[in-house]
Amino acid sequence: MAPSILAADFARMADDASNAIEAGGDLLHLDVMDGHFVPNLTMGSDMCRCLRRALPDVFLDVHLMVEDPEMFLEPLAEAGASHFTFHIERLQGDDARRLADRVRDTGMSAGICVNPPTPIEPVLEVAEAFELVLVMSVNPGFGGQAFMPEVLDKVRAVRSAEGDRIRVQMDGGVGLDTASRCIEAGADVLVAGSSVFGRPREDRPGAISHMIVF
Ligand code: DX5
Ligand code: ZN
Numbered sequence: 719m720a721p722s723i724l725a726a727d728f729a730r731m732a733d734d735a736s737n738a739i740e741a742g743g744d745l746l747h748l749d750v751m752d753g754h755f756v757p758n759l760t761m762g763s764d765m766c767r768c769l770r771r772a773l774p775d776v777f778l779d780v781h782l783m784v785e786d787p788e789m790f791l792e793p794l795a796e797a798g799a800s801h802f803t804f805h806i807e808r809l810q811g812d813d814a815r816r817l818a819d820r821v822r823d824t825g826m827s828a829g830i831c832v833n834p835p836t837p838i839e840p841v842l843e844v845a846e847a848f849e850l851v852l853v854m855s856v857n858p859g860f861g862g863q864a865f866m867p868e869v870l871d872k873v874r875a876v877r878s879a880e881g882d883r884i885r886v887q888m889d890g891g892v893g894l895d896t897a898s899r900c901i902e903a904g905a906d907v908l909v910a911g912s913s914v915f916g917r918p919r920e921d922r923p924g925a926i927s928h929m930i931v932f
Pocket of ligand 1: 722723724725747749781856857858859860861862863889890891892909910911912913
């Protein structure tokens with residue numbers, strides 16, 4: 719379970735983030751948006767640095783929804799990010815493989831992400847160069863959108879091509895009513911924003927365990 723801090727209270731970030739880990743989150747998902755690749759602005763390496771300082775041992779999974787992911791590689795690595803996922807819509811083929819190698823050179827693991835309208839084939843072509851494939855189940859940019867079940871076939875395709883070697887993550891509209899479908903299709907990392915942070919704190923442990931045990 720990867721609580722997405724986009725849905726946290728930005729004025730109480732460290733407190734909300736550590737609460738999500740105490741509630742059963744395994745890692746934290748950070749959405750970096752640049753106002754160009756998606757029509758929203760969120761956070762960047764400064765937020766990552768502050769979270770790393772507040773939570774030294776937590777795995778920080780950064781999702782780059784930006785026009786130029788390379789621009790953010792060194793700043794995020796220096797800020798203590800653990801993982802770096804960029805979009806196949808921005809880099810394909812050898813360009814994507816090269817950036818994955820550079821991500822690993824910094825000590826992070828590398829992920830490749832695919833938006834709902836984009837076919838899975840360009841991802842399958844480069845998947846061997848990555849530790850994780852992120853299948854978006856909403857059009858990226860905002861939390862709280864409805865899950866798009868038609869992307870589940872992409873999860874199945876990645877799992878059948880790559881077997882257990884790779885992590886398959888889903889992001890967008892994952893909640894109590896959709897998590898089981900993601901897991902049945904082969905996903906093993908679930909990002910959840912509003913279905914975690916949108917609840918009162920006392921309800922978060924129950925919500926997280928419901929999503930992974932059903
Ligand atoms: C959407 C982001 C997600 C977002 C998910 O563009 O990539 O990580 O926080 O939010 P929910 O879980 O509310 O759909
Ligand atoms: Zn995300």
